[in-house]
Amino acid sequence: MKLSRYCTFVSLIIVTGFSSRFAFDDAISGTAKIKLSGTPTEDQIAKCKSDARARFRMQLLVWLDQEKDIKVDTTDRLTALLFWSFVDSCINRAKATQEFRGSYWTCAYSIPPESVNAVLTSYNDRVELLATHSWERLTNAITQKNYEEIYYQSVEVIAHASEYLEKALTVPGDSAKTLIDTARSELKSFLEKLTMTSSDQLISGKPGMPVAAPPTMTVTIDGHPFSGLGMTGFIPGGRDVWNGAADHNGEISFENLVMPFAKNGTLMYVTPNLGQVFDNQWHVGVKDFGIETAKEVHQGFFLKIDRPTFSLTFEISDPDPADTLSKEFISGGLMKKFLVDSCWLDPSVDSTKSDLAISVKCQIVSANSEALDAGEARLEGSVTVQAPRLSPPRTETELIYFEKKYNQNPYETSNRRRSDQIPQMVSVPLGDFVWDANVKLREAVWKIMSRL
Numbered sequence: 138m139k140l141s142r143y144c145t146f147v148s149l150i151i152v153t154g155f156s157s158r159f160a161f162d163d164a165i166s167g168t169a170k171i172k173l174s175g176t177p178t179e180d181q182i183a184k185c186k187s188d189a190r191a192r193f194r195m196q197l198l199v200w201l202d203q204e205k206d207i208k209v210d211t212t213d214r215l216t217a218l219l220f221w222s223f224v225d226s227c228i229n230r231a232k233a234t235q236e237f238r239g240s241y242w243t244c245a246y247s248i249p250p251e252s253v254n255a256v257l258t259s260y261n262d263r264v265e266l267l268a269t270h271s272w273e274r275l276t277n278a279i280t281q282k283n284y285e286e287i288y289y290q291s292v293e294v295i296a297h298a299s300e301y302l303e304k305a306l307t308v309p310g311d312s313a314k315t316l317i318d319t320a321r322s323e324l325k326s327f328l329e330k331l332t333m334t335s336s337d338q339l340i341s342g343k344p345g346m347p348v349a350a351p352p353t354m355t356v357t358i359d360g361h362p363f364s365g366l367g368m369t370g371f372i373p374g375g376r377d378v379w380n381g382a383a384d385h386n387g388e389i390s391f392e393n394l395v396m397p398f399a400k401n402g403t404l405m406y407v408t409p410n411l412g413q414v415f416d417n418q419w420h421v422g423v424k425d426f427g428i429e430t431a432k433e434v435h436q437g438f439f440l441k442i443d444r445p446t447f448s449l450t451f452e453i454s455d456p457d458p459a460d461t462l463s464k465e466f467i468s469g470g471l472m473k474k475f476l477v478d479s480c481w482l483d484p485s486v487d488s489t490k491s492d493l494a495i496s497v498k499c500q501i502v503s504a505n506s507e508a509l510d511a512g513e514a515r516l517e518g519s520v521t522v523q524a525p526r527l528s529p530p531r532t533e534t535e536l537i538y539f540e541k542k543y544n545q546n547p548y549e550t551s552n553r554r555r556s557d558q559i560p561q562m563v564s565v566p567l568g569d570f571v572w573d574a575n576v577k578l579r580e581a582v583w584k585i586m587s588r589l
Contacts, residue, residue: 143149163192165191165200165227166247170238182235189244193231194224200253203369207302218412219300227256261303268297268316274322285365286359287327290460292414294320295426315425325428328409331366332357339381340395340405341441343492344481345527345589350390354407354436355383362387367413369420370405370438372397376587377420378405382413391526398586400481408435444481449473450496466586472497475579480586494523497578499537503567512543514567516522516567520581524589533588535581541573 169188171181195296201207211217231248271293278286298306298317308314337352356363364387370379378397383389389407397403412421423434451469455462465471476495485491499518516539524531543566 154354162246164232164249165193165195165196165253166245167191167240168243168245169240170243172241182242182244185242185244189246190224192227193228193246197227197253200250201302202484202567203304205257208301215296215412215427216299218419218421219296222300223256223260223302226260227253230256254371261301264297264300264302265306268294268301269309272299272316272320273341275320277461282309284327284361284363285373288363289364289414291320291324291327292411292426295324297583298413300489309427316424317542321426321428324426325430326510327358328423328428328434329430329432330358331363331434332408333407333434335436338436338438339397339441340391340394341443343443344396344398344445344586345492345531346396347389348394348396348512351394352438353391354389356387356389359386365412367417368407369410369413369422370407371420372393372399372403372405372440380408380410380413380417396440396442398480399440399442401440403440403442405438405440407438434575441480444483445492446485446490447476447482447493447495448485448491449476450494450498450532451499453501454499455503462501462567462571466575469497471575472578472582475582479579480582494525495521495582496521499574499578501570501574502568513540514543514570515540516570517576520578520580520585520589522563522585527589531589533585535584537577537581539574539577541570 166532167189169185169192171177171185175180177185201209209216209220209240211220227248228246230252231434233248234243234245236243236246269356271290272280274286275290275294277283278290295317298315298320305315308316308319317329325466333354333356334356335352340348340349340352341350354368356366362383362385364383364385366387367385368383368389369379370381370391371377376397378399379391381389381391381393408422410420410422411426423430449472450468451467451472453462453467473484477484482493488494495519497518499516502515502517504515516537518537519534520537521532523536524533
């Protein structure tokens with residue numbers, strides 16, 4: 138959510154506070170509200186609806202557990218993504234409200250338990266039908282040794298069987314075998330037959346720019362090209378930097394790879410993304426499908442980074458002459474060190490020829506100002522990165538609004554009883570606030586860098 142400089146947005150409050158045991162005689166609901174001093178923006182309304190949806194999901198999980206003895210493992214990536222389908226099925230039947238209540242904009246979803254029961258029945262019936270249909274197609278593909286169908290249908294079977302919110306679905310005609318385990322066995326066998334080769338394992342270029350002389354990669358199975366296999370490239374830390382798919386010749390091109398902002402020598406792993414069978418935005422890997430292969434199913438590439446140059450304009454103002462800020466902070470020294478050490482950039486000798494022009498313009502307001510209460514401090518402003526050498530040129534901005542309240546001093550150590558000790562309000566510890574503000578500025582810079 139982007140906030141305006143004058144920040145009509147005050148706070149986002151998600152209604153919480155349910156006990157360990159629900160009384161589900163009443164409706165299952167999810168509510169979120171935003172305190173406003175003006176008309177809500179589209180971003181604020183979208184965020185409020187998203188939070189209400191998330192809260193609704195939490196209550197559904199508890200309802201399934203307590204009322205149906207159905208436990209959904211949301212720590213499992215595949216299961217967590219698929220469960221949203223059931224959530225949205227319930228929301229489609231729920232009463233949805235959006236309204237002003239006092240100074241709050243409120244979004245809420247509410248559905249009675251009997252309606253959730255009806256949704257659950259129809260949802261499971263549909264999922265079972267999809268799983269059974271995919272299983273039939275999988276068995277035919279195995280008979281015909283149609284590897285493309287074996288891949289797609291085994292993924293489909295596992296996903297639909299994972300969606301089913303009752304006891305595990307079994308193989309038609311053989312109740313001793315579960316669909317999910319049988320499909321996993323077939324998918325594991327398929328993946329272990331895959332072979333991945335590349336023309337080069339070195340990818341060179343300047344971050345934010347298309348790679349120079351991109352290599353090609355080929356995927357084969359039993360010596361034959363395999364087409365349509367979705368792939369994702371990621372670097373340590375789990376950040377996805379590329380998505381693609383094998384063409385009809387089993388070849389994968391990295392021409393659409395934009396060199397990420399990373400350290401020289403970083404290893405990028407390219408691995409099958411099974412989640413792309415359902416959604417191009419998903420990254421659900423082999424292990425997320427509960428499969429351990431005898432060999433690693435990925436191809437590694439080393440990134441040879443040509444470090445971009447940058448110029449920095451750093452302006453931090455504080456209207457209160459009584460405040461003392463560290464010289465290293467107000468001079469931009471801390472930010473410059475971050476850009477060199479963590480963003481892998483080089484300072485430009487000539488600012489007119491730099492790859493990135495970074496501008497930080499913010500103001501700090503402390504509790505000494507009449508605008509804030511005792512113990513409060515605020516940082517507001519913007520971070521802008523101009524990239525004139527990209528094609529087309531880019532300018533990205535992050536607005537900064539960070540406020541923190543320091544409530545009271547710790548209790549003094551004495552022989553008096555704790556109840557006799559009265560905490561005292563304190564002025565802002567500027568050293569601590571500057572540290573926190575610097576973290577927020579770094580986060581804003583990194584968000585922009587990841588978008589370039």
